Amino acid sequence: MSVHIAKALDPVEAMRKAHADALIDVATFKDEVTLIIKPETLVTVARYLRDTPGLIYNFLSDISAVDYFNPQGGYDGRPERFAVSYHLYSMLYNRRIRVKTFVAEEEPHVPTLTVVWPAANWLEREIIDMMGITFDGHPDPRRLLMPKDWDGHPHRRDYPLGYEQVMFSFNVEDIIKHKPNAKDGQEENTRQ
Amino acid sequence: MTLNVLERDAQKLGEGAGEMSSGQMATWEGSVEELRGLVSERAMTGETMLLNMGPHHPSTHGVLRLLLELDGEEIVTCLPDIGFLHTGIEKNIESKSYEKAVTLTDRMDYLSPMSNNAVFSMAVEKLAGIDVPVRAQTIRVICLELQRISSHLVWLGTHALDMGAMSVFLYAFREREKILDLFEMLSGQRLMGSYIRPGGVWRDLPAEFLPALQVFIDDFPRRVKDYESLLTKNPIWIDRTQGIGVVEPDEALAYGMTGPTLRASGVNWDIRKAMPYSGYEQFDFDVPLGEHGDVFDRFYVRILEFHESVRIIQQAMKNIPGGAFRSENRKFVPPPRAELGRSMEAVIHHFKLWTEGYNVPDGEVYVAIESPRGEIGCYLHGTGGNKPRRVHFKTPSLMHISSLGKVSQGHMIADVVAIIGSIDIVLGDSDR
Amino acid sequence: MGVVSSKIGNLGVVTTSLETAVNWARTGAVWPLLFGLACCAIEMMATQASDYDLSRFGMELNRASPRQSDLIIVAGRVTRKMAPVLRQLYDQMASPRYVIAMGDCASCGGVYNNYAVVQGVDEIIPVDVYIAGCPPRPEQLIHGILTLHEQMKGERFSQWIGKDAQKV
Numbered sequence: 139m140s141v142h143i144a145k146a147l148d149p150v151e152a153m154r155k156a157h158a159d160a161l162i163d164v165a166t167f168k169d170e171v172t173l174i175i176k177p178e179t180l181v182t183v184a185r186y187l188r189d190t191p192g193l194i195y196n197f198l199s200d201i202s203a204v205d206y207f208n209p210q211g212g213y214d215g216r217p218e219r220f221a222v223s224y225h226l227y228s229m230l231y232n233r234r235i236r237v238k239t240f241v242a243e244e245e246p247h248v249p250t251l252t253v254v255w256p257a258a259n260w261l262e263r264e265i266i267d268m269m270g271i272t273f274d275g276h277p278d279p280r281r282l283l284m285p286k287d288w289d290g291h292p293h294r295r296d297y298p299l300g301y302e303q304v305m306f307s308f309n310v311e312d313i314i315k316h317k318p319n320a321k322d323g324q325e326e327n328t329r330q
Numbered sequence: 331m332t333l334n335v336l337e338r339d340a341q342k343l344g345e346g347a348g349e350m351s352s353g354q355m356a357t358w359e360g361s362v363e364e365l366r367g368l369v370s371e372r373a374m375t376g377e378t379m380l381l382n383m384g385p386h387h388p389s390t391h392g393v394l395r396l397l398l399e400l401d402g403e404e405i406v407t408c409l410p411d412i413g414f415l416h417t418g419i420e421k422n423i424e425s426k427s428y429e430k431a432v433t434l435t436d437r438m439d440y441l442s443p444m445s446n447n448a449v450f451s452m453a454v455e456k457l458a459g460i461d462v463p464v465r466a467q468t469i470r471v472i473c474l475e476l477q478r479i480s481s482h483l484v485w486l487g488t489h490a491l492d493m494g495a496m497s498v499f500l501y502a503f504r505e506r507e508k509i510l511d512l513f514e515m516l517s518g519q520r521l522m523g524s525y526i527r528p529g530g531v532w533r534d535l536p537a538e539f540l541p542a543l544q545v546f547i548d549d550f551p552r553r554v555k556d557y558e559s560l561l562t563k564n565p566i567w568i569d570r571t572q573g574i575g576v577v578e579p580d581e582a583l584a585y586g587m588t589g590p591t592l593r594a595s596g597v598n599w600d601i602r603k604a605m606p607y608s609g610y611e612q613f614d615f616d617v618p619l620g621e622h623g624d625v626f627d628r629f630y631v632r633i634l635e636f637h638e639s640v641r642i643i644q645q646a647m648k649n650i651p652g653g654a655f656r657s658e659n660r661k662f663v664p665p666p667r668a669e670l671g672r673s674m675e676a677v678i679h680h681f682k683l684w685t686e687g688y689n690v691p692d693g694e695v696y697v698a699i700e701s702p703r704g705e706i707g708c709y710l711h712g713t714g715g716n717k718p719r720r721v722h723f724k725t726p727s728l729m730h731i732s733s734l735g736k737v738s739q740g741h742m743i744a745d746v747v748a749i750i751g752s753i754d755i756v757l758g759d760s761d762r
Numbered sequence: 763m764g765v766v767s768s769k770i771g772n773l774g775v776v777t778t779s780l781e782t783a784v785n786w787a788r789t790g791a792v793w794p795l796l797f798g799l800a801c802c803a804i805e806m807m808a809t810q811a812s813d814y815d816l817s818r819f820g821m822e823l824n825r826a827s828p829r830q831s832d833l834i835i836v837a838g839r840v841t842r843k844m845a846p847v848l849r850q851l852y853d854q855m856a857s858p859r860y861v862i863a864m865g866d867c868a869s870c871g872g873v874y875n876n877y878a879v880v881q882g883v884d885e886i887i888p889v890d891v892y893i894a895g896c897p898p899r900p901e902q903l904i905h906g907i908l909t910l911h912e913q914m915k916g917e918r919f920s921q922w923i924g925k926d927a928q929k930v
Contacts, residue, residue, distance in 0.1 A: 167693045168456055197583060199698065200724035202709040214692070214713075223709065225696050225724075229597075232604055236696065257586025260732035261724075278368065283413035283761060284878075285843045292421055292877055293720075299418075299425055300877030317884050385847055388796050388826045392803075393844060414844040415800055418878035434873060440801035484804065487811075503811030510808075521801060521897060758800050761841075 146231040147192035149173070156190075157183055170236060172223075177239040177248045184237070184254045187226060195226035195235060198251070201261040203269040207295040219243035220271055224251065247272040268293035369399045369407045378406055383746075385414045391488060391750060392757030394731065398743070405746065408738045410731050415761040423721045427687025428454050428528060429664075431718070436522040438723060439759035441484050444477040445701035447526040450721070452607065453697040453710040454528040458690045460662045465653045466530030467609040472543070472646050473516070473525060474608070474699075475639040479550070480509040481702035482632050486557060489629070489751035493570055498560055505553055508546050515539050529663040530656030540647065547643055554636045562630065571626040575737050575749040578623060585736065586729035589704025590635060591753050594620030594627035601700040613642045628752040662688045687716040703727055703754055727760035781919055788832075789911040791820040792860070795831035795851065799838025802865035805897040806837045814900035819907060828854040833910070835903075836887075839867035840880045852887045858922070860914070862906055863889045866896045 150164050153173055160179035165172040175183050187195045204221045206213040213219050218240035227234050241248055250273040251258040262273045263282040270291035273279065281288065290297055305313050362374060372378045384395040393414035399407040419438055423431040435450045436443040448470060455462060462470075487502035510520040515536050517523025525532050561567045577587070579595045592599060600617045602610045618634035620627030657663050664683045665676040690712035698707035704726025711720040730753040737753075738746045798806055810816045810824075825831040828851045840848055852861070863883050866872035869892040871881035883889060890913060893906035 168695055198586060200707050200709060202722040204711050204720045229599055256584050257729055260728055283416040301875040302881045386851060393799055414841060416841055416878050417839055417874050418876040422874060422876050437801055500812045503808055507813045
């Protein structure tokens with residue numbers, strides 16, 4: 139039985155021909171190709187990349203979200219505050235590609251990719267939890283890493299790191315108040 | 331009411347802590363309604379039992395909570411709940427310079443810290459354009475393969491321990507002590523050495539390292555035969571592992587499984603072969619594959635990987651190229667201390683690099699390597715300044731735990747223990 | 763005051779105080795609760811394995827149930843989601859109970875000074891021995907356990923029974 143393997147297509151050319159309306163921009167940086175697309179076209183583009191002979195990006199490697207928040211205002215030259223990047227890998231042609239969408243700050247939402255790759259389930263849940271971006275149609279949009287009654291989305295850039303102050307003599311009383319169980323000195327328990 | 335030990339609650343605890351009366355005990359309250367849609371309808375009426383396994387449980391390899399819906403002894407639904415070890419490493423790295431962030435990456439997948447260091451360093455090198463000398467690449471290969479052996483030893487010990495075979499645990503940790511001695515020679519620390527850094531490795535191989543490594547490598551294949559003689563043909567082991575937790579190849583790919591877990595289902599994908607990094611293309615090794623995708627195959631693939639790692643280390647040891655152990659690019663790599671007394675530029679570089687760090691362009695890269703668990707990927711986005719904008723690690727354990735719900739359906743509780751052991755999860759890896 | 767107050771010839775009789783004998787017996791079998799969280803748990807497992815054997819202190823037996831254990835070695839970082847679990851486990855232990863905070867994360871929050879990690883487990887439960895290290899070497903853990911044994915040997919009956927008893 140011989141299997142016919144289609145010749146590898148150039149993903150940028152193929153996208154420009156088939157989904158030119160979905161494609162906003164193409165970026166190439168350090169030999170990585172990024173397709174920047176409109177968020178509502180995500181599922182169509184994903185299905186296209188996964189199923190077209192010559193592309194067959196069958197494996198979803200990673201979904202990452204970035205926050206371009208700048209405290210001085212603006213989004214560091216980007217069109218929107220959030221961006222979600224999908225890293226795809228084609229085992230047949232042994233190459234990677236990144237699909238990126240920019241998501242607005244007010245009510246950030248993107249369609250879910252769990253219908254295309256079930257692997258997206260927990261990766262998207264983590265972003266729902268940590269960045270606060272909603273994935274429309276996600277089967278299980280609960281928090282993943284933080285406790286379920288946590289407030290806020292920790293990976294956003296305006297969320298404080300929440301660190302404990304360094305203990306100096308002027309704030310040692312405040313810090314000790316939060317450690318009620320710290321025993322100081324063990325004289326009563328050492329062997330006589 | 332969930333007891334959240336935030337600032338305001340710690341004070342509440344503080345007042346009552348002196349008496350430590352039972353009124354202060356933390357309690358959980360919730361209702362079955364929260365689970366509607368996640369468990370089957372029979373749980374709502376009480377026909378099936380909801381059992382909470384964890385987060386503190388001997389067989390979950392870390393703090394993993396499983397909510398099991400049981401029909402007698404058989405599992406109808408399995409809902410994993412993670413996050414009990416979420417340390418905020420990714421956010422913490424955003425406030426550190428790139429060199430200092432390497433120490434934080436050590437502690438994610440704490441059974442293979444060198445892999446975490448390597449993937450982060452490689453992402454920084456790709457983004458900032460730092461070269462890696464060939465000597466450093468070969469040393470990295472040796473370290474990564476030793477780390478693979480050491481991580482698989484812990485996997486073997488704990489997996490066998492969960493299934494009741496306690497001697498394997500003791501034997502595996504005895505071998506592991508020898509590897510930890512080797513790591514201590516290299517980096518000064520048994521685990522968490524932060525030895526692999528952007529540009530190469532931290533310091534050159536000490537003189538006693540290669541003879542000690544030779545002694546270990548000569549002895550190790552015999553030990554693997556010992557473990558095999560205890561387990562592989564053992565009828566109890568075979569009964570408990572064959573036919574359990576079968577994962578079909580396309581299912582495994584759809585759920586994002588990678589590494590030995592995927593290869594046990596028969597999919598031939600190893601990043602060291604497909605997209606070689608750090609000089610792996612020069613070494614000759616095979617990629618063991620399984621057939622059935624059950625627990626036994628996942629076990630046996632890792633046993634064979636012991637032998638392959640030994641092969642790679644033997645080849646790497648034979649010809650380690652000479653030269654620098656770390657990049658000489660002083661814009662990114664601090665100079666050695668001996669140079670500081672001789673050269674003014676060295677002092678300036680040292681000062682600049684250790685206080686502020688180097689600037690990295692405002693772009694994004696994704697680098698993936700083959701850690702002992704699977705594909706670990708690092709998505710790094712710079713700002714143009716000295717601290718990252720965003721670093722995201724795609725860790726294999728996250729994907730594997732998410733598939734647990736599907737893989738363990740229809741099995742019994744004791745099988746869940748076997749399945750968790752075989753997919754080799756580390757909770758620090760999945761929660762970061 | 764030592765263990766032996768007087769030895770009578772070679773009859774093999776040793777006189778000592780009841781407190782000393784009881785405390786000596788107690789230190790011989792301190793059963794830890796299985797509570798390994800992160801990297802320090804791997805070092806704890808290495809300490810229990812054959813190279814640095816914890817079995818010689820009577821501690822090779824990790825009890826899974828808090829009701830059956832005397833000691834909880836908090837090995838690893840305690841996150842805010844895990845903190846109520848730890849408190850619930852500690853509350854279930856029967857006194858006399860001891861806590862060893864193993865590693866930097868359990869002692870003071872360690873490398874992680876952020877929103878997710880409890881800055882030292884003594885925010886939640888009282889700690890008897892702190893062990894520094896990231897992760898501490900097995901020898902350090904054994905030193906910590908021996909320090910705890912010293913503490914246990916110094917305890918008095920008046921702490922447990924009688925009108926001045928403290929709830930431990």
